[in-house]
Amino acid sequence: MADMNNLSRREFLGLSLKSIMALMALGFPKKLLAMTGLDGYKMEEHLWGYGIDVDKCIGCGRCVDACKVENNVPDEPFFFRTWVERYAERKGEKVEVDSPNGGRDGFPDLKNKKELVKSFFVPKICNHCEHPPCVQVCPVGATYKSPDGVVLVDPGYCIGCRYCIQACPYGARYLHPKKHVADKCTFCYQRITKGLEPACVQACPTKTRIFGNLKDGNSPINKFIKAKKVLVLKPDLGTRPKIFYSGIDKEVR
């Protein structure tokens, strides 16, 4: 130990740094590992996943309607937790995408069918990424990935900075016009933790939407993934989505 009355600058700075680190270590929050027990629902036994069978979607918009009703999403035609897009590919590789009122009122038939190569509906929803960019950018810890793999918002903690809305590559978030906090699909967390299906899955008349526990080999989602050739949106971003699409075209982003 150096003589306390004759410290070099190096010794002094080193000692100061060590003192600060020791004090910080004392106040560091403990990480609790237990994840069980909120009303008997065991988070660690679940990892939620979702499938979309595009070949079955008829664009009726019942999912969009059910989502808005179940989750009290504002009625205005630009706030959605889930919505349906219509892709129309025309000759010369022209692609049109539209989603009038998110598809909630259905879709009027396409007018100009002569140049049409193909057209189909694609339901969209939060991808509940394994590596969610929205969570990464939140400055206050108001959005997070739950232990069972659902990306959720803490409205009491959100400061409404909109950073997550900018960061989401799938456009799945919006700012609630009255609460002034970010809002998004929760897989109907209030339902799935009670053994019910998300409202959109339950409302779908053609079984386009499939939901289940990825940790359960016999769940509908695992059966779907085994039976179909599935893709995720924008895999190049490394977000590792948990929405698995079957039957989408190369144009779908």
Added chain:
Amino acid sequence: MSKPISDYEHIKRLLIIIVMVVAGFIAARTMFVPKDFGEYGHYRGGSLEENMSRPLNYAGSGACADCHENKHTLWSKSKHKTVNCQTCHGALLKHTEDPTSIKPRKPAGRDFCLLCHGKNVSKPTHFPQIDPGSHNPDLNCADCHNPHEPKPPAGDG
């Protein structure tokens, strides 16, 4: 001119300031950061329970059968068996708790049926669709088709 202070005194004063700043930080953190923050990760653990306990509007898919047995039996063998009761009749959790509180919605006319069955080039071709302009434009769908057991009306084959 006063006597210069010793190196030891320098460190002592600096340490006091550092300790005060760190103590202030810890005190402020304890005061402002909720107790459950960091319980599972960099967020408020209690938020999970809050998300779980939000109110529901739709009942589970099995809820209707208990009271509406006849309709349920008919429907469960029909081509509409993949269509949930509440897809047409609205969100009815309140109705299952108190049947008089709200009544199921009963879609009338043609518009609701056409959301699914209106002809549209973007729909899968195997899905049953009609052209509303040429398919009995003056009739309601339910005049000929029972929505709980849809099939072509007698005589149409």
